Amino acid sequence: MNQTRDSIQDIWGPRFGYEGQWPVRVDERVEEDPDHWVQSACVLCSNGCGMDIGVKEGRIVGVRGRAVDSVNHGRLGPKGLNGWVANNSPDRLTKPLIRRNGQLEEATWDEAMDLIVRKSKELLEKHTSSSIGFYTSGQLFLEEYYALGIVGKAGLGTPHMDGNTRLCTATAAAALKESFGSDGQPGSYSDLDTTEAILHVGHNIASQQTVLWMRVLDRLAGPNPPKLVVIDPRATYTAEKATVHLAPRVGTNVPVMNGLLRLIIEAGNINQEYIDAHTVGFEELKQLVAKWTPERVEQLTGVPAAKLREAAHILGTCNTLVSTALQGVYQSMQATAAAVQVNNLHLLRGLIGHDGSGIYQMNGQPTAQNTRECGADGDLPGFRNWGNEQHIQELADLWNVHPDQIPHWAPPTHAMQIWRYCEQGSIKMLWISATNPLVSMPDLDRARKILAKEDLFVVVQDAFPTETTALADVVLPAAIWGEKTGCFTNVGRTVHISHKAVDPPGEARSDFDIFVEYSRRMDFRDKDGNPLLTSTWQTTEDAFNAWRECTRGRPCDYTGLSYAKLTGDSGIQWPCNEQYPDGKKHLYADGVFSTNIDYCEDYGHDLETGTPRSKDDYKLIDPKGKAFLKGIDYEPPHEEPDAQYPLWLTTGRVVFHFHTRTKTGRSRELHKAAPDGYVQLSTEDAARFGIVEGDMVEVESRRGKVQEPARIGDIEPGLIFVPFHYGYWDQDDRPRAVNELTLTEWDPVSKQPHFKYAAVRIRKVNA
Amino acid sequence: MHLPYYIGLLENSEKQLAEAFEYVANHHHDEPDIEQMCQKLSAWSREHHGKVQRFVEKYSEEKSNEPSKLKRDLFAEKRHSSLTLLRDLHDLWLLTQEVQLCWVVIQQAALGLRDEDLKACYTFCSARTKRQVEWLLSRIKQAAPQTLLVAE
Numbered sequence: 001m002n003q004t005r006d007s008i009q010d011i012w013g014p015r016f017g018y019e020g021q022w023p024v025r026v027d028e029r030v031e032e033d034p035d036h037w038v039q040s041a042c043v044l045c046s047n048g049c050g051m052d053i054g055v056k057e058g059r060i061v062g063v064r065g066r067a068v069d070s071v072n073h074g075r076l077g078p079k080g081l082n083g084w085v086a087n088n089s090p091d092r093l094t095k096p097l098i099r100r101n102g103q104l105e106e107a108t109w110d111e112a113m114d115l116i117v118r119k120s121k122e123l124l125e126k127h128t129s130s131s132i133g134f135y136t137s138g139q140l141f142l143e144e145y146y147a148l149g150i151v152g153k154a155g156l157g158t159p160h161m162d163g164n165t166r167l168c169t170a171t172a173a174a175a176l177k178e179s180f181g182s183d184g185q186p187g188s189y190s191d192l193d194t195t196e197a198i199l200h201v202g203h204n205i206a207s208q209q210t211v212l213w214m215r216v217l218d219r220l221a222g223p224n225p226p227k228l229v230v231i232d233p234r235a236t237y238t239a240e241k242a243t244v245h246l247a248p249r250v251g252t253n254v255p256v257m258n259g260l261l262r263l264i265i266e267a268g269n270i271n272q273e274y275i276d277a278h279t280v281g282f283e284e285l286k287q288l289v290a291k292w293t294p295e296r297v298e299q300l301t302g303v304p305a306a307k308l309r310e311a312a313h314i315l316g317t318c319n320t321l322v323s324t325a326l327q328g329v330y331q332s333m334q335a336t337a338a339a340v341q342v343n344n345l346h347l348l349r350g351l352i353g354h355d356g357s358g359i360y361q362m363n364g365q366p367t368a369q370n371t372r373e374c375g376a377d378g379d380l381p382g383f384r385n386w387g388n389e390q391h392i393q394e395l396a397d398l399w400n401v402h403p404d405q406i407p408h409w410a411p412p413t414h415a416m417q418i419w420r421y422c423e424q425g426s427i428k429m430l431w432i433s434a435t436n437p438l439v440s441m442p443d444l445d446r447a448r449k450i451l452a453k454e455d456l457f458v459v460v461q462d463a464f465p466t467e468t469t470a471l472a473d474v475v476l477p478a479a480i481w482g483e484k485t486g487c488f489t490n491v492g493r494t495v496h497i498s499h500k501a502v503d504p505p506g507e508a509r510s511d512f513d514i515f516v517e518y519s520r521r522m523d524f525r526d527k528d529g530n531p532l533l534t535s536t537w538q539t540t541e542d543a544f545n546a547w548r549e550c551t552r553g554r555p556c557d558y559t560g561l562s563y564a565k566l567t568g569d570s571g572i573q574w575p576c577n578e579q580y581p582d583g584k585k586h587l588y589a590d591g592v593f594s595t596n597i598d599y600c601e602d603y604g605h606d607l608e609t610g611t612p613r614s615k616d617d618y619k620l621i622d623p624k625g626k627a628f629l630k631g632i633d634y635e636p637p638h639e640e641p642d643a644q645y646p647l648w649l650t651t652g653r654v655v656f657h658f659h660t661r662t663k664t665g666r667s668r669e670l671h672k673a674a675p676d677g678y679v680q681l682s683t684e685d686a687a688r689f690g691i692v693e694g695d696m697v698e699v700e701s702r703r704g705k706v707q708e709p710a711r712i713g714d715i716e717p718g719l720i721f722v723p724f725h726y727g728y729w730d731q732d733d734r735p736r737a738v739n740e741l742t743l744t745e746w747d748p749v750s751k752q753p754h755f756k757y758a759a760v761r762i763r764k765v766n767a
Numbered sequence: 768m769h770l771p772y773y774i775g776l777l778e779n780s781e782k783q784l785a786e787a788f789e790y791v792a793n794h795h796h797d798e799p800d801i802e803q804m805c806q807k808l809s810a811w812s813r814e815h816h817g818k819v820q821r822f823v824e825k826y827s828e829e830k831s832n833e834p835s836k837l838k839r840d841l842f843a844e845k846r847h848s849s850l851t852l853l854r855d856l857h858d859l860w861l862l863t864q865e866v867q868l869c870w871v872v873i874q875q876a877a878l879g880l881r882d883e884d885l886k887a888c889y890t891f892c893s894a895r896t897k898r899q900v901e902w903l904l905s906r907i908k909q910a911a912p913q914t915l916l917v918a919e
Contacts, residue, residue: 411909425919610804
């Protein structure tokens with residue numbers, strides 16, 4: 001084993017204090033010297049680091065960062081350096097499986113696809129396409145999502161398509177749409193190189209995007225460090241470096257953000273000229289936040305008034321600012337409302353669209369951006385608006401189908417509703433691709449019962465046996481990263497190509513081939529009788545070129561990109577077109593937002609009830625390119641600690657794992673670094689319940705219970721934390737998946753479930 | 768003067784609506800969005816009902832009890848099938864229409880009376896009634912195709 005650094009011992013590696021330009025540091029880890037290197041990018045978080053895959057004799061033997069890539073300048077994190085070994089795991093799925101007499105048995109591709117197609121046709125005939133649902137991922141490539149989007153929306157015509165991105169990035173998209181009219185992050189990572197201040201809200205960036213955190217750490221080690229404000233109830237790695245750390249009670253993001261905005265407005269630290277020229281809704285917002293005095297915020301959230309003032313001073317006086325938000329906002333109470341307050345901060349100060357200032361409504365997964373762009377989830381391809389007939393017509397023209405074939409009578413069905421329809425029996429076939437809901441969904445007992453239902457036909461497409469494949473009726477073995485060519489886009493709009501480096505194991509096929517094959521066997525045809533996908537698509541490059549056309553003139557314009565252009569150099573940001581042949585660093589540099597009525601992706605929502613606004617109502621406001629300042633008042637979480645369940649539970653990640661560990665759990669190094677779940681509790685609560693470090697603790701909510709070993713410290717009294725990665729595929733001797741405990745409920749706007757709070761009780765388990 | 772009659776009508780309607788939202792919330796625990804939103808919207812109607820009280824007192828005379836049976840009539844049949852949710856939302860929508868129209872009628876009178884307090888009450892409450900209507904309509908639209916075409 002050769003490696004340039006030990007990323008398990010030293011997660012972020014050596015510092016390069018710098019100003020202005022982030023130096024290159026190439027991180028590499030190989031088992032053997034590769035014969036050759038193949039260009040790719042990392043798929044183990046949303047950062048999308050440029051990465052080369054080392055290949056020897058047809059086998060992946062290592063990875064190295066790409067020095068030329070604008071995202072990482074050669075660096076890689078512990079997951080990227082160690083996670084690739086999963087491709088070579090001996091327990092990869094290599095043959096299709098079909099359930100016969102209650103058992104999953106090996107079958108041929110022909111048998112498996114034939115069964116899926118027969119079932120689909122029978123359901124279409126008897127129950128319409130609304131009896132079929134798709135639940136995909138943030139892990140596929142954009143060509144695959146676009147194929148899936150067309151198969152579902154134009155082929156079958158089902159409104160029931162979503163992905164696990166609903167659990168992780170739905171609020172990012174929702175917040176960007178509410179404020180700016182369309183999805184798309186306004187800034188660039190390079191803003192971190194010069195910014196004067198950084199705000200992380202509910203975003204433990206040090207553990208989530210380790211390489212982006214290296215960029216921040218290097219700034220902090222340089223001559224002119226930015227001030228860092230962190231809002232997180234736990235003392236995370238990120239919080240340790242904060243200039244000011246605010247630790248609010250769970251579920252109180254909105255009052256904290258309202259309080260910050262009030263202080264900034266009151267101090268006159270706003271850009272009134274910018275507000276007047278480029279926003280609507282200032283007076284209402286001002287009135288809304290006015291009552292959130294620091295004292296009132298302190299009383300409700302536990303954040304000391306003095307600290308709130310300190311944070312507001314930094315955020316109100318910096319000349320440039322980069323803000324990020326993630327699951328601490330998105331998976332908590334009033335998710336969209338809290339996330340738009342981050343956008344509001346930048347709008348009020350006019351800190352958007354230029355060097356040093358940007359907003360990251362973060363993604364969790366590597367290709368979540370593409371799930372949203374390509375229409376494989378509850379959005380339409382190219383950020384089109386389901387309520388805009390003209391946008392539907394554009395898609396119908398692209399696909400040469402009748403516009404009514406594309407479901408647009410209501411917003412596309414969100415994931416939690418898809419699962420509910422399965423539970424009630426009106427969705428009778430659920431096709432799950434590249435995700436493991438039986439660890440990641442809230443209220444797992446309910447989810448398990450749904451997938452186990454006799455009258456639900458479950459197709460699961462994955463690379464590994466998981467808790468979810470165990471309940472499938474058909475399992476399709478999928479090729480993954482390194483075994484297929486395709487593109488994907490990171491949270492910063494940077495598009496990378498990932499070339500095929502090796503063949504997939506056994507009979508595994510790419511998700512692209514599977515969806516195209518399904519389309520061919522279903523004999524989906526366009527208006528002129530030509531096969532829907534297969535008449536024009538032979539390769540993923542054909543699909544990419546079709547996708548480019550779909551994005552023409554839209555905010556995510558890919559028309560200037562091609563496989564050739566993406567190969568050899570750095571990833572490139574969209575929009576990339578004739579006007580911006582090398583991509584565009586900042587959206588909204590001119591203060592004109594995507595809110596024009598004919599252009600916007602969404603007409604917005606009532607943030608409190610989640611009701612979508614109609615086109616007619618939007619006409620009355622017609623912002624004509626101005627951004628929206630929106631907000632709502634505080635609303636307490638729906639479940640709060642009480643005498644029976646006296647503690648708050650919150651969930652989150654650990655630095656060495658990704659999602660349900662299907663890949664990272666198969667790396668010996670990552671597994672050794674974080675082998676098991678745990679429950680983190682405060683010294684005070686540990687004493688109260690007679691628990692010492694390492695004791696096995698039972699944690700129980702109204703939904704279920706788990707047992708986890710105790711870790712004591714670095715958390716506020718009254719709150720406990722359990723990581724969400726751990727399930728049962730590699731260890732099933734005790735209930736340990738934290739989602740046994742979590743709630744089935746969601747944000748009214750983004751429909752993202754609330755994983756960040758539940759009321760629980762704990763007790764020490766007698767050994 | 769029949770304003771008291773209409774204020775009574777309104778008061779009763781908001782009360783019926785608050786109870787009906789509560790009823791629907793309690794009957795759909797398996798639909799978390801329905802349960803939580805109906806509880807919230809029930810609270811809105813309870814608040815409206817409270818705000819109307821001072822006008823009941825101010826204009827107290829021949830108060831109407833007319834729509835008190837409305838909810839009972841609307842939610843009369845026992846519902847068990849998968850139509851239940853759609854029918855319950857449908858009935859809620861009908862109740863909101865009663866409230867909305869009462870407000871329109873009373874607003875006209877308030878303008879004629881130059882009763883600024885009543886006007887302010889109207890402005891606050893009827894805007895939220897509109898949001899109740901819009902939420903119901905959007906949720907009904909979402910549920911309709913699945914219920915009518917696929918559910919058994």
